[in-house]
Amino acid sequence: MSKKLLLSIIVVLLITNVATMLFWKNDQTEPIVEDKEIDTKKPVATIDGEEVSYSDWIKSLQGNYGKKELKDLIDHQVVAKLAEDQNITISDKVIERDIAILTTMQGPISKESLQKLEQGWRNDIVYRYQLEALLADGNQVSEQEVETYYNKYHKQYQFDQSLQFSHILVSTMDTAEKVYAELEEGASFALLAKEYSIDEDSREAGGYLGFNSANTEFLPSNYFEIAAGLEEYSYSEPFVTSNGIAILYLHKSLPTIVFSYEELKPFIRNELALQASNQKLVADPLWEKLDINWIYGE
Structure with a gap:
């Protein structure tokens, strides 16, 4: 398999995985009981007269999803803080390109529903690119490597109308x-x-x-x-x-979104740096840069 074909497959899989992650996350954050305050002193359900208490429900949620959700929350705050400290910003143009890609994966959807999705996508796109930049920091990639890669694969980064x-x-x-x-x-x-x-x-x-x-x-x-x-x-x-x-x-x-070499250079450099170091796109290595304590230990 050629390197170009392999990289194209990787890009498609990455986009698909990101889209799946974002759609799953949006599903999980929908309120269980909309527009209604929950009385924590009352049962949340009854089955043939047997009550399911609010505390039992919360314990179940915590046991099944608590650690993952808390880690995800900490990961996002860690990346946001370190990115702010290092002045790592993501251009609106890159964000709009990724939102456009994700939008093309939607069927017919109302303007209001799409705007709601876009806000969630925007937050996660910024997180992903800031995480890439933080993890790639300190890994050297030559200008020649970046330029060579751009000349071969820059069309993958463009978006056609x-x-x-x-x-x-x-x-x-x-x-x-x-x-x-x-x-x-x-x-x-x-x-x-x-x-x-x-x-x-x-x-x-x-x-x-x-x-x-x-x-x-x-x-x-x-x-x-x-x-x-x-x-x-x-x-x-x-x-x-x-x-x-x-x-x-x-x-x-x-609309069509086209990037110049200078616009894409930092993102290509980060990608190549992570490839060279076999670094996974997870925030775990960044935790040691901050003083973090959480209920699940070290």
Whole structure:
């Protein structure tokens, strides 16, 4: 296997692992009882009259998840403190690139839900890059090594414009205008797609077409021309395509993000330093830099 192919696989796996970690974490932090204060003196459940007390519940949570969650909290505070002491900051451009990658892994999602996800992603992206920088500190990587790596693999760090579409495709303008009128009255785009669309590949998914780049061969070229005049989370008027009459919905528009060598140099240097030292991306080695005491011991 070539080094380039291996590194590409590693990048894909890294992104997938990060996404999985972030999605799992978001699931775990959802409140169990929303918008309701818990009376700690009352049972949290009863089973055939037998009570499960609040203290039993907390002991179970602590036993199953307590150590991991506390360590994760300490790790993040350790990295944040050391990064502040060493003035390690992460550029907004890098953060937006990683958020864009994670966004492309989402299906149709509301603007509000995506904003909530993005905040969690942002915090964890900053943590990950600051952790890399702290662990790589002191490991020497030559300018030539960094430049050589950049020349070979810099395209892996760039992000191409990507548009998230749904559509309703029908055979006649009369049908398209009927569908458009229902949309204007507040009908669901996805439900109308299931009812009217003749595109069998996307109909059952509510017309969803996923994220697409402008050079895709699977969509009519004028979809991107129409999308240029749309705001996110809005739909077009009916228009003629090579396959019929379409109404296009633009969920999300992600712009091209391109990095110069100077912008990527510190991140590549950190990656190469960690590779050379076989350093795992964990905060454990940083604990010794601070005075840390916790209930689980040394």
